[in-house]
């Protein structure tokens with residue numbers, strides 16, 4: 288399985304009188320299950336826009352997003368259904384991803400029901416508990432009836448991962464998924480993501496401006512600047528011998544990672 292952005296561009300049209308924004312310009316990116324791919328770049332460089340395009344949440348202005356060579360708008364119903372299960376989003380919780388009025392069981396259960404993964408209250412609940420156990424919220428039973436405010440930041444992030452996992456995705460697009468967490472909690476969630484990659488073969492498109500995190504978990508890195516992917520390569524290549532001046536600037540801003 289292969290998820291690709293092929294010369295994908297996004298221009299946000301100007302409202303009356305304003306100028307339009309070329310948020311993403313001819314991006315090429317590829318990811319397979321089991322990969323841990325990072326998109327890095329300063330604020331406003333187009334990372335989230337590219338992520339939303341990869342998830343099929345916003346249409347491209349030109350180019351394509353493809354799953355196994357089939358472009359999103361040309362997919363038939365079964366292909367589209369498969370896409371919606373296969374490619375999942377995990378966003379950061381402060382962005383309001385969890386509804387404060389819904390219990391964990393309801394938030395995840397709704398996804399199970401919507402995608403017809405299980406039917407009937409008990410079967411849905413069993414599926415939810417299984418997903419919670421998988422993300423280390425154990426025993427899952429004890430988390431089902433809790434509300435988001437009864438959980439820590441790290442636990443809420445795990446609920447969001449469980450909500451994605453319940454669909455058995457092959458690729459997860461994680462936009463700043465751990466950025467708001469304290470260092471030790473962040474390390475725990477990253478460890479979980481890595482474990483899930485090993486156990487389930489999930490791949491990640493990991494969007495962040497946190498280079499030490501990239502250094503720890505990712506294999507392959509795309510560097511964005513002003514909507515363009517200015518450089519890409521294995522983590523070793525990018526961190527040891529950054530070829531683009533912008534990448535060197537980014538690395539220099541993360542002192543512990545600056546090349547010697």
Ligand SMILES: Nc1ncnc2c1ncn2[C@@H]1O[C@H](COP(=O)(O)OP(=O)(O)OP(=O)(O)O)[C@@H](O)[C@H]1O
Pocket residue numbers: 299308309310328329330331332333334335336337496
């Ligand atoms: N819906 C929108 N309408 C108009 N412009 C937008 C829209 N969404 C994003 N943009 C613009 O597109 C550019 C890229 O934004 P984007 O959010 O993708 O960057 P980013 O790298 O994810 O930034 P951050 O790290 O701050 O989230 C920015 O100039 C932004 O203002």
